[in-house]
Amino acid sequence: MQVTTFGEIMLRLTVPGNQKFVQTDWFHANYGGAEANVAVSLALLGDQATFITKLPNNILGDTVIQKLNEFGVDTNRIVRGGKRLGLYFLQPGAGVRSSKVIYDRNDSAFAASKDGDYHWDELLDGTDYFYISGITPALSEELQATLLSAVKFCQDHSIKVIYDANFRGKLWTADEANTFNSKILPFVDICLVNDEDLENAFGLKAFDNRNHQAIHEKDSFKQSLEELTTNYPNIKLVASILRNIYSAQKSDWQAILLTDHKFYESSTYNMQVVPEVAAGDAFGAAIVHGVLNNFKPQFQVDYAIAAATLKLTIPGDFNLSRDSEIRDAMTR
Amino acid sequence: MQVTTFGEIMLRLTVPGNQKFVQTDWFHANYGGAEANVAVSLALLGDQATFITKLPNNILGDTVIQKLNEFGVDTNRIVRGGKRLGLYFLQPGAGVRSSKVIYDRNDSAFAASKDGDYHWDELLDGTDYFYISGITPALSEELQATLLSAVKFCQDHSIKVIYDANFRGKLWTADEANTFNSKILPFVDICLVNDEDLENAFGLKAFDNRNHQAIHEKDSFKQSLEELTTNYPNIKLVASILRNIYSAQKSDWQAILLTDHKFYESSTYNMQVVPEVAAGDAFGAAIVHGVLNNFKPQFQVDYAIAAATLKLTIPGDFNLSRDSEIRDAMTR
Amino acid sequence: MQVTTFGEIMLRLTVPGNQKFVQTDWFHANYGGAEANVAVSLALLGDQATFITKLPNNILGDTVIQKLNEFGVDTNRIVRGGKRLGLYFLQPGAGVRSSKVIYDRNDSAFAASKDGDYHWDELLDGTDYFYISGITPALSEELQATLLSAVKFCQDHSIKVIYDANFRGKLWTADEANTFNSKILPFVDICLVNDEDLENAFGLKAFDNRNHQAIHEKDSFKQSLEELTTNYPNIKLVASILRNIYSAQKSDWQAILLTDHKFYESSTYNMQVVPEVAAGDAFGAAIVHGVLNNFKPQFQVDYAIAAATLKLTIPGDFNLSRDSEIRDAMTR
């Protein structure tokens, strides 16, 4: 079984040690992106994972490839060319202080890539699963067209499509997301849609006025997930992370999984300090790992929420956890 | 509207990373002092701020000036001369471990400065507000005399005086503070006096035996603030931070403001880890910023407590927050 | 009064900053071991402390000795020789992530040392107390024999023996520990046995199925301590740390002390983040310091739990606290 993920990977430049931009002489550098993160997770879990993107033909592009190779991701299908590597600056928040992000990705090799850059028959040759997220269509109309042609190719070649809603309010509006998603959802086999994405990405009423209290709103959330699978019966499995966020220091995390008309709920994790990112990608990868390895649904959702919370303890965007570590975290 | 602050700025040498003095090969260096911190805050909030002090005529003195220039403080009226820059060593506390401070400021350029060093007619020419704190009179009798001649000058030239009680038990006794404060309070227009300073600095009974529980003691605290404004009707506005301190990791923070016989209370912030210092100075600066910009009292006190808690997330002594960031913190 | 401790000291190589092994280019290095830690604590508290071990005749061995000298431990009786310094790699845990240890100590100078390496008549000449722990007999049968010959020497020369149970499940089984401990306990004057060690090391039923809830199980724990002193009336004092561990971020700590058929309990400390190690050694050292200085039992147990919790705030294995700092922590 072989999984291919497709999306952008960027350089993240992070202000260290609670400082503000004006205080720092140093940026911590790491490379990440939702779909690349998923490929790394799968490779470390022992699955065969290929990552496809477009990277500039310079040393930074080479560096990204080496970082992915380190973890066993197949990088041989990456397209090279374009002007620059997308990047963003992050000044993490602390206490009452919000985090600040300065995106600098507009004309990156990937964001400016064209449908013609991707020859899906070659790129997807031999793959079994195709993993994409709602970040890519938010980057350009060209990439929307590319994604649609890719999922059509998948439908024609019995490649399963996994779609993580991953709504990004800084890249497009909820309306734009709805419009595109209604075109792609008919092709999706497995759907990942975390708490606040459900309303924004799919236009389904998830919550009843209580912001950041998704676990408390689990009933209405489930109802909408059922509606989703009724509308798109091609979707055989949906999984979501729900969070009650009390403060930057305190939140509860629970996952639910819907398959074959039945819901499975993980236990709830009480999180205290959450400095790191990309838990959703770790979750998505773990769900896919479960699919590839025929996990029972209850085990699958328990495994995936453990992978997500484990990611929050690891610096960088990649979930460097191995299978034994996720199973260990499930028992704590 | 132009604000002038006057006081000492020192080099702080901090032991990093939870270490003890004997473990470290490195000290983190930053420059700060209550009144300089206020000037930096105001300059970053867009107000015109001048800082006056006396600095030695060496590279460390030059460095202090550059650090203040960075944030837009007017440093042209700083007096140069004297023997050395005041400094102190800080080994921050952790858990049950107290922080340790070794002051090394005795014969600093400022602490040893003389009344004759300061020509108030030139130094305060064109200013509208004069900001001082209870640290300066604690340094020497000479500086007490200097302060009194300065506030008299202010009274004669319609410059408003802002006084932060800022009691420092390592520098003088409560009795000495009382004696001096009874001389200066008749000249004060705006008074800042945080929880534990009220009894020590002004000899007014603030609490009823419950240490570090100022919010629980709010009623008696308010009563004493009323007494203060009755005794000194020249004081048109008083603002205070009150804290319930449960442990090094847990405290509640609330601010109150008294003006025109009416109290205004901010919402209460639950703070979890408070590694950084100088919240009081950020609070004072925000109160002054409100005065300069005609904030309504309720907004002013809400704004100021947000500025104070925001400071606690920022390394160093300066509150590097801009207006938009304080307003953002008010909504979290 | 002179105390001699005997055991292994190793190099600890720690992955910094929440990283995983594969992420780091740096290891933090420090030297520590239960019995060396005790010697350092005692020397810093003003007692005369000698540490005995066997160290390789290379620069790392020299370095260990200098590190101990720094704190005033007498290192003149350390035996030199053997192949290498024992070491271990530590990747600390975080949140749901367990810590990982890779021990690399098998053929260290100490672990491979022989009974003939230690001439107890010379090594213990002039000492009043001999401090050992259950780590040493877990390393080899040869070291078991060495320890037994040492405590016999103590018995013959009126040297008091202090034994910290310190069960290490990675080094031997509970059965093996029981067998050895039944041989050494008849020689012990003061016994330290922290919560989970009691069942493992001595085979005494301590808890009633509630793991990591030792304070809640205090009654059954006390009963077993009484049984211990009944079985071995030579044991004049037993002290234990009990912990309720709720999560990696939250635990309660309390100490109890049994002497002359009476129990003394310390107040309970609520600990929030516990990144550092070797609290048990700090506790043991503080108990011994109390014995040497005739502390009253209630003060002794309060002092020792303060020393233990203080250690948790200090990087490295050594408790760098001085007497005044422990007394300060007792009041917080």
Place this chain on the structure above:
Amino acid sequence: MQVTTFGEIMLRLTVPGNQKFVQTDWFHANYGGAEANVAVSLALLGDQATFITKLPNNILGDTVIQKLNEFGVDTNRIVRGGKRLGLYFLQPGAGVRSSKVIYDRNDSAFAASKDGDYHWDELLDGTDYFYISGITPALSEELQATLLSAVKFCQDHSIKVIYDANFRGKLWTADEANTFNSKILPFVDICLVNDEDLENAFGLKAFDNRNHQAIHEKDSFKQSLEELTTNYPNIKLVASILRNIYSAQKSDWQAILLTDHKFYESSTYNMQVVPEVAAGDAFGAAIVHGVLNNFKPQFQVDYAIAAATLKLTIPGDFNLSRDSEIRDAMTR
């Protein structure tokens, strides 16, 4: 006397410690650009210096302004707007290894700025000298037009123009540079043109086949400088750095100055390791400082080469040297 400089300032992200891109997790960050560097030098030397550029309206733009304020540069005339801050990545060379630069400045706020962004009557109001370099016209034709309209304004308002040839082969060709320079040179009062720039920027034969041996080629170089001042009699002063570069570790540096038909030569400095950049900007600033302060030509050229070599000892792009330090370096 007031000097205004105009050009781009960028974020430099440098790989630390001899590493290659793929090895580093950190980038050192500093801000610099030829004309900004000159403004900082002048402000630190006590002259009045204003820097004009266009910066994006985000935190990175704010940070640049604070960094300039720190050294006393007037930043009040900086234009805000545009998409992003220009940046570049630098992997410094070592031994036989070349340095690698990845420019990422194409659509920066400054590079994409329009003639209409700069209102020269307001921006140059009150200035005496206008300092520009050959980097700006290499960025766009729009900026060429802007520069020409600016120098015409200067001619009309008796503002002296200083032009540093600063040829950048990665930004335009020698032919393009020649074409533009022949348009701007008629407006120039003071010209800076370092060794290899002379041929590239002005199309004047400087060397006789001996690359990187400018001091050995001093005669032909001088001849061309005379030709330059003959062709453009408006140029009253020309100054140049000449270098014999033997290896990355070894070079000789000498400066010459031509004014009133007479050449002045500095002594020659033997440089051993030259890790840092922006010596040419330090040189240009020192020449301007000499003009503003009526230095005698011989002293001026000696002072300027000392400033240049001093810069090479200082990390970052700014020459943080003060007057006394340059004079001290002249005597070593």
Place this chain on the structure above:
Amino acid sequence: MQVTTFGEIMLRLTVPGNQKFVQTDWFHANYGGAEANVAVSLALLGDQATFITKLPNNILGDTVIQKLNEFGVDTNRIVRGGKRLGLYFLQPGAGVRSSKVIYDRNDSAFAASKDGDYHWDELLDGTDYFYISGITPALSEELQATLLSAVKFCQDHSIKVIYDANFRGKLWTADEANTFNSKILPFVDICLVNDEDLENAFGLKAFDNRNHQAIHEKDSFKQSLEELTTNYPNIKLVASILRNIYSAQKSDWQAILLTDHKFYESSTYNMQVVPEVAAGDAFGAAIVHGVLNNFKPQFQVDYAIAAATLKLTIPGDFNLSRDSEIRDAMTR
């Protein structure tokens, strides 16, 4: 064309920043070993490279594999098992101060590995070149036997053998080396033997009493190389680095290559500071890269010495240079 290298890879723990062991709290960690270094070089140069070793079944073993994957080395044939990863501590020298190494590799997984651990028919299936060095036979007699059985397998299957003499005086004597080398040389196709290895490893008189002056002794050195190829006519190519070492800061480096009875000499590089290691491995890899790609002998030796001197500028054991960078260094 596929190359397999076989040998030990260890963890190197280096004292940073000119410190001594007793001064440092940190060790820099990197992984390297002669034959692994060669595999990394080849993979980065675009050749197919497989590395075979035996690694312990723990996280450190996994980490080594990931570090090799990062650069594209095939790690799928690595044998797992054994007790520990070999490691060594390095305190680099400076000026008159020698470097200090503490080896801690005795019972590593590789050093203790047995002939039966390596099934050469599977491990070498499909390979064209087999690269080994004189370090491996110095580790144990068992590994000597293993190597001899491997090269016999190569002879039988037309796999070319490359042997780097790499004499290590701390691991065995010159006599022991001679004895083993006389057994393996009849199987060798390409031989690498750097200056001081020639006498020690092969017992051929290379120098005439002038230590560390190999370039000055080039004639006698060449004579012995001719003798080597006369004695072992199976050796079709020999390459050597010769160095005149004047001081820690100053040395000359030249390479010679003997093939088909003809010598080719590179130009000489004057090296100034040489902090880094593993130049010989970079040289060997570049020679092999030349063989795989049919470089002409003169170009091959020029290319290889450039690769070696380039390695000296790169931290760690791996030569992270790509082909374009080596060609660039050849022109400097």
Place this chain on the structure above:
Amino acid sequence: MQVTTFGEIMLRLTVPGNQKFVQTDWFHANYGGAEANVAVSLALLGDQATFITKLPNNILGDTVIQKLNEFGVDTNRIVRGGKRLGLYFLQPGAGVRSSKVIYDRNDSAFAASKDGDYHWDELLDGTDYFYISGITPALSEELQATLLSAVKFCQDHSIKVIYDANFRGKLWTADEANTFNSKILPFVDICLVNDEDLENAFGLKAFDNRNHQAIHEKDSFKQSLEELTTNYPNIKLVASILRNIYSAQKSDWQAILLTDHKFYESSTYNMQVVPEVAAGDAFGAAIVHGVLNNFKPQFQVDYAIAAATLKLTIPGDFNLSRDSEIRDAMTR
């Protein structure tokens, strides 16, 4: 044989990494002083060394003592009290840039100490050698008196006196030094006087107009040393370091020793980069070590210059070299 050294030890705060004061957020901290450095050297060489000074009764004072204990110096006779620890800030030079020192030692515990603080009969009880330097008398007249009373005590009790001239032009004038030295030299048994100290400290003509070329001026230097021993026949041994200083990067170092009317010269070391300090103290300690261990004069001077140049490779003020390392450096 027991040696006692007496003088000040200070905290040095060093700007790291070629930065200037205004650039750094960090100071590197280490503790050192000429006479303390000598005590550390001797202790590491295996001699019995006691250091006497006066230190403040705070954590910084305690820290100094622990740092000395680490290397085996006897610190039990250190006097405690006074106001503060002396300190100084160092911004090291680079290339043409001078180093900058800001002393902040005026009212340190030692500098302000009184004759009555030191009870020489107790402090020197049991010592054989008393080591002092010309820094101490430069600090105050009180300390001059103290030293004279100490050396008189030595004369009366057959304790040999070693005096290092160590002229410090920032602390007193050459005239003042001459006056004091003429009083103390009659008590001196062994005199250390490095190149430029000879004229300044003792008023003896050492050089003939060639500054920083002491080796070239060896003849006149020797003549003056003979004059010194003629004037003070009590001086049985004089040793000096002579340096030709060509630039910050290049110098030659040679030592000479005069005893029993005969000169002994070491070989000359060509030094390339000399970042570190306190070579003179390492030299003095090595001379004393030679005296204590009856080295032959030629070996003694060779050993001492090796110790001095070795020190220059070691960060901090202490020469952490052991005997075997000095002997190793002698052969390089």
